[in-house]
Amino acid sequence: MRRILIVEDEEIIRSALRKLLTHAGYEVADAGSVDEARNQNDLKRLDLIITDLRLPGQPGTDLIRLAPDTPVLIMTSYASLRSAVDSMKMGAVEYIAKPFDHDEMLASVEDILERASQREAAAPEDEPTQEQAPSPDNASDPANLMFGQCQSMQRVFRLIRKVAPTETTVLIQGESGTGKELAARALHQLSPRARYPLISVNCAAIPESLIESELFGHEKGAFTGAVSARTGLIEAADGGSLFLDEIGELPAEAQARLLRVLQEGEIRRVGSTQSKKVSVRMIAATHRNLKAMTRTGEFREDLYYRLNVMQIRIPPLRERNGDIMGLAKRFLRRQGEQIGIPDLSLTPEAMRTLERHRWPGNVRELENAIERASILCDDNIVTPELLDLDPESSDDVHIPEGLVDTSNPAPRPDPQQNGNDLSLEDYFQHFVLENQDRMSETELAQKLGISRKSLWERRQRLGIPRKKANS
Numbered sequence: 001m002r003r004i005l006i007v008e009d010e011e012i013i014r015s016a017l018r019k020l021l022t023h024a025g026y027e028v029a030d031a032g033s034v035d036e037a038r039n040q041n042d043l044k045r046l047d048l049i050i051t052d053l054r055l056p057g058q059p060g061t062d063l064i065r066l067a068p069d070t071p072v073l074i075m076t077s078y079a080s081l082r083s084a085v086d087s088m089k090m091g092a093v094e095y096i097a098k099p100f101d102h103d104e105m106l107a108s109v110e111d112i113l114e115r116a117s118q119r120e121a122a123a124p125e126d127e128p129t130q131e132q133a134p135s136p137d138n139a140s141d142p143a144n145l146m147f148g149q150c151q152s153m154q155r156v157f158r159l160i161r162k163v164a165p166t167e168t169t170v171l172i173q174g175e176s177g178t179g180k181e182l183a184a185r186a187l188h189q190l191s192p193r194a195r196y197p198l199i200s201v202n203c204a205a206i207p208e209s210l211i212e213s214e215l216f217g218h219e220k221g222a223f224t225g226a227v228s229a230r231t232g233l234i235e236a237a238d239g240g241s242l243f244l245d246e247i248g249e250l251p252a253e254a255q256a257r258l259l260r261v262l263q264e265g266e267i268r269r270v271g272s273t274q275s276k277k278v279s280v281r282m283i284a285a286t287h288r289n290l291k292a293m294t295r296t297g298e299f300r301e302d303l304y305y306r307l308n309v310m311q312i313r314i315p316p317l318r319e320r321n322g323d324i325m326g327l328a329k330r331f332l333r334r335q336g337e338q339i340g341i342p343d344l345s346l347t348p349e350a351m352r353t354l355e356r357h358r359w360p361g362n363v364r365e366l367e368n369a370i371e372r373a374s375i376l377c378d379d380n381i382v383t384p385e386l387l388d389l390d391p392e393s394s395d396d397v398h399i400p401e402g403l404v405d406t407s408n409p410a411p412r413p414d415p416q417q418n419g420n421d422l423s424l425e426d427y428f429q430h431f432v433l434e435n436q437d438r439m440s441e442t443e444l445a446q447k448l449g450i451s452r453k454s455l456w457e458r459r460q461r462l463g464i465p466r467k468k469a470n471s
């Protein structure tokens with residue numbers, strides 16, 4: 001059994017994470033500080049350490065040095081990705097922003113352990129270099145990451161398999177929640193760059209004023225507050241892939257800089273006159289019509305053509321009717337494993353409801369509906385009422401925030417029932433309820449390390465109506 005050590009001083013997160021990983025079949029130990037981790041565990045006997053960045057005493061990144069042969073996954077709750085870049089530079093294998101989804105955490109853990117065992121299998125002299133990259137044959141298949149049996153998804157998988165091993169820049173188009181990020185992960189994992197980092201950046205989540213220095217880095221004194229030089233995320237992805245989600249939100253100056261990186265393969269930090277060569281495979285995604293944006297001048301046409309070398313379009317779920325039940329069953333099974341109920345099932349009416357729904361929020365909406373219903377169901381059977389889908393759901397893909405009726409919030413699981421064993425969603429909920437009176441939506445999202453869009457989606461999902469005064 002794989003052994004994982006969690007180092008986290010916040011009891012709520014620690015116990016929720018311990019529960020999640022134990023349910024997923026891992027042997028889990030935990031500690032509240034680096035000292036405790038070191039004193040109570042043989043760090044050499046671990047398969048993975050998941051640690052918070054900020055801990056009482058030494059920072060979590062010290063574990064990278066203390067356990068040099070063990071992969072370290074850093075959790076960070078800060079909106080800025082800088083701490084993550086620094087962690088990656090110190091040798092952390094991956095970072096994850098808190099609060100994270102259960103699935104996101106489990107996917108990262110599986111991914112890291114898989115990569116570690118591939119590395120173990122390779123002889124020491126086979127350490128990867130750019131020239132001696134691993135064969136994509138032993139990398140995972142898109143179909144292992146994503147479910148899709150309908151023809152349109154099979155086409156997507158074929159395209160991913162073909163384009164992944166190349167250096168081609170890929171533009172993934174699709175509505176929100178269709179699986180663009182999963183597709184980007186599959187492209188990276190199937191590529192010769194798989195042993196190097198995949199850095200994912202949501203361009204909509206970083207404040208406009210920070211985006212250039214986050215992406216490209218900056219020199220000391222480049223602007224007020226730049227007290228020391230910083231590496232950017234593009235540099236951090238050197239050797240690997242950079243996934244730029246919501247690329248349509250990139251401001252004009254950053255678009256110009258990105259174009260230079262794509263044209264010349266080099267990066268110039270903000271405030272620097274020197275350029276540096278970088279080897280980064282770009283994958284961009286958007287739910288917007290970039291071509292139309294070039295006509296209105298919102299998006300550079302030259303950048304559009306550079307990015308759009310190969311386009312993968314992920315169809316909306318309403319165009320993949322044949323996959324709805326397969327996805328639903330997959331989510332039910334996974335959710336059942338997580339909450340310890342292996343035989344969750346749908347009533348025939350629930351199945352019909354799923355098939356009739358228009359899914360404006362796509363696969364994410366389906367995943368959320370199943371997750372919510374399986375928590376609330378009695379006798380392990382999911383009924384249409386528990387799915388709580390809007391019967392009026394129209395073809396509209398983007399629901400304007402003001403039009404969403406939040407006056408009748410969905411019932412929530414009672415945290416008291418589980419004693420102190422609060423889930424990460426409860427943590428999210430507490431944080432929002434406690435701080436929403438004094439913080440704007442942007443500040444809340446920044447503190448939570450998620451985009452405003454994610455914050456809004458989670459509010460809808462958890463039934464925490466947004467207060468008008470804060471909008």
Ligand SMILES: Nc1ncnc2c1ncn2[C@@H]1O[C@H](COP(=O)(O)OP(=O)(O)OP(=O)(O)O)[C@@H](O)[C@H]1O
Nearest residue numbers: 146147148175176177178179180181182363364367
């Ligand atoms: N084909 C699929 N099989 C299994 N899970 C999927 C599939 N497509 C999407 N998902 C799940 O749905 C959720 C949304 O997917 P993802 O984040 O990749 O979508 P997205 O298109 O990048 O969304 P956004 O544009 O809002 O960022 C994730 O939890 C993902 O795991």
